Amino acid sequence: MSKTINGFSKLTKLEKIDWLVSNFFNNDTKVKQVLMQYWNSNPVLQDLHDDFIENTISNFYLPFGIAPNFVINGKDYTIPMVIEESSVVAAASLVAKFWSTRGGFKASVISTKKVGQVHFMYEGDAIELENYFNSKKENLFKVTEAITQNMKKRGGGILTIELRNKTSELENYYQLHVTFETVDSMGANFINSCLEAIANEFQKENIQIVMSILSNYVPECLVHAEVSCKVEELYAENSALFAQKFVQAIQIANAEPHRAVTHNKGIMNGVDAVVIATGNDFRAIEAGAHAYAAKSGHYKSLTNATIEKGIFKFWIEIPLALGTVGGLTKLHPLSKLSLKMLDNPSAKELMEIIAVAGLAQNFAALRALTTTGIQKGHMKMHLTNIIKQLGASDEEKQYLIDYFENKTITHNAVVEAYNKLVGDK
Numbered sequence: 432m433s434k435t436i437n438g439f440s441k442l443t444k445l446e447k448i449d450w451l452v453s454n455f456f457n458n459d460t461k462v463k464q465v466l467m468q469y470w471n472s473n474p475v476l477q478d479l480h481d482d483f484i485e486n487t488i489s490n491f492y493l494p495f496g497i498a499p500n501f502v503i504n505g506k507d508y509t510i511p512m513v514i515e516e517s518s519v520v521a522a523a524s525l526v527a528k529f530w531s532t533r534g535g536f537k538a539s540v541i542s543t544k545k546v547g548q549v550h551f552m553y554e555g556d557a558i559e560l561e562n563y564f565n566s567k568k569e570n571l572f573k574v575t576e577a578i579t580q581n582m583k584k585r586g587g588g589i590l591t592i593e594l595r596n597k598t599s600e601l602e603n604y605y606q607l608h609v610t611f612e613t614v615d616s617m618g619a620n621f622i623n624s625c626l627e628a629i630a631n632e633f634q635k636e637n638i639q640i641v642m643s644i645l646s647n648y649v650p651e652c653l654v655h656a657e658v659s660c661k662v663e664e665l666y667a668e669n670s671a672l673f674a675q676k677f678v679q680a681i682q683i684a685n686a687e688p689h690r691a692v693t694h695n696k697g698i699m700n701g702v703d704a705v706v707i708a709t710g711n712d713f714r715a716i717e718a719g720a721h722a723y724a725a726k727s728g729h730y731k732s733l734t735n736a737t738i739e740k741g742i743f744k745f746w747i748e749i750p751l752a753l754g755t756v757g758g759l760t761k762l763h764p765l766s767k768l769s770l771k772m773l774d775n776p777s778a779k780e781l782m783e784i785i786a787v788a789g790l791a792q793n794f795a796a797l798r799a800l801t802t803t804g805i806q807k808g809h810m811k812m813h814l815t816n817i818i819k820q821l822g823a824s825d826e827e828k829q830y831l832i833d834y835f836e837n838k839t840i841t842h843n844a845v846v847e848a849y850n851k852l853v854g855d856k
């Protein structure tokens with residue numbers, strides 16, 4: 432029997448669940464129970480969450496953690512992090528504490544320009560098109576005035592509108608390349624509304640508009656964050672060797688894309704966790720960051736480090752189109768709380784904080800990778816997850832935590848120790 436359905440969106444939430452359970456779970460009543468277990472007991476809050484997306488049937492919880500002791504530009508922060516992976520918050524906390532006694536993190540925004548494009552096809556003469564564009568340009572700004580007037584008052588709006596000839600890349604392809612300042616909003620909806628108004632004004636019989644959309648590639652919405660200290664202050668056991676291997680680890684990422692992708696994934700552990708906690712769009716951030724890492728045509732590290740005249744310096748440069756207003760930022764009660772925890776930053780300050788979270792995470796990963804190896808710390812944090820999967824009791828859990836205090840933790844080793852414990856009973 433077909434499991435497709437018309438008009439699903441019109442069903443109530445309970446009807447949607449019943450349809451799902453009967454078609455994909457063999458009418459297993461436990462499925463409905465699990466879904467409903469995650470509903471918020473406060474119906475007002477549940478309604479709020481239901482409305483964030485479409486066809487909502489439940490909530491999917493992720494842990495909300497905090498990493499204290501971040502000092503950024505001389506100010507103390509506790510950073511909210513939403514992530515499913517163990518050891519990320521611990522690592523951020525460890526590194527925050529480490530650098531808080533070495534001058535803290537310094538961060539600054541380099542630029543905040545966003546981009547949107549009207550993509551169109553035109554088969555005629557290029558000079559004629561340019562003349563048409565020049566004759567229309569003022570009007571293109573004018574038709575967006577209703578949309579941009581408040582943004583202008585905040586110091587933002589449309590910065591430039593440019594005609595670009597892309598016919599060497601694709602036959603008949605041109606674009607209006609538009610740059611924006613969107614102040615404290617990420618700006619996606621604002622930019623798209625402006626672009627659609629521009630396209631509408633620009634089109635005529637021999638100009639075929641294909642689409643109008645913002646770009647998530649924002650190399651000019653860029654932030655820099657760094658830490659530095661004397662090499663001998665770095666690592667108790669052998670500072671010089673630590674610094675050298677740390678720099679080599681980045682050189683390896685720059686030489687080898689397989690390593691660079693994992694290196695940057697570690698950075699995004701920190702970035703995404705704060706992006707999600709503050710209700711920002713992590714897909715946009717991910718896409719933009721990886722495109723930036725590949726800007727030379729070769730995928731590289733987003734961080735860099737040097738040792739010069741006995742000083743170790745480690746920094747990140749990353750594009751981050753973020754909002755502290757708009758989207759879910761002030762709608763989701765927990766994003767609102769996260770922003771308050773960060774002292775209600777401007778979008779620029781949030782760029783600095785999130786770049787620092789990425790840098791800290793990379794420091795933790797490279798520190799572990801070039802010294803003890805990643806598994807020691809990571810598996811120490813992951814141990815409780817493995818124990819839970821085994822269905823251990825509280826008493827068995829404590830036994831296993833104590834047992835692995837001075838032993839190497841692997842999934843198999845934990846399973847074996849558990850089986851032995853249960854078998855011995």
Ligand SMILES: CC(C)(COP(=O)([O-])OP(=O)([O-])OC[C@H]1O[C@@H](n2cnc3c(N)ncnc32)[C@H](O)[C@@H]1OP(=O)([O-])[O-])[C@@H](O)C(=O)NCCC(=O)NCCSC(=O)C[C@@](C)(O)CC(=O)[O-]
Nearest residue numbers: 518519521522524525528693694697795796799805808809
């Ligand atoms: C895991 C640690 C921090 C342990 O490090 P440790 O030295 O064993 O920790 P500790 O028990 O001595 O505690 C020191 C501090 O660490 C923090 N800390 C320690 N434990 C906790 C905890 N349970 N909860 C909260 N915070 C914790 C906390 O700040 C604590 O200070 P305190 O609070 O006591 O004043 C360390 O080994 C580490 O940083 N490892 C790296 C972990 C990491 O990078 N994880 C990311 C996931 S792996 C991955 O996805 C990316 C990767 C690695 O592939 C990227 C790449 O390849 O580049």
Ligand SMILES: NC(=O)C1=CN([C@@H]2O[C@H](COP(=O)(O)OP(=O)(O)OC[C@H]3O[C@@H](n4cnc5c(N)ncnc54)[C@H](O)[C@@H]3O)[C@@H](O)[C@H]2O)C=CC1
Nearest residue numbers: 613614615616617618619620621712715754756757758759
């Ligand atoms: N490709 C992409 O990345 C796309 C993303 N989106 C989504 O769009 C949303 C973000 O769009 P936005 O336009 O930022 O949000 P939004 O549509 O909620 O608008 C934010 C609005 O807040 C107002 N505002 C108040 N105070 C402001 C201040 N200080 N600075 C700036 N604006 C202020 C402005 O009118 C601004 O347009 C996110 O949810 C994102 O996921 C939507 C389409 C495409």
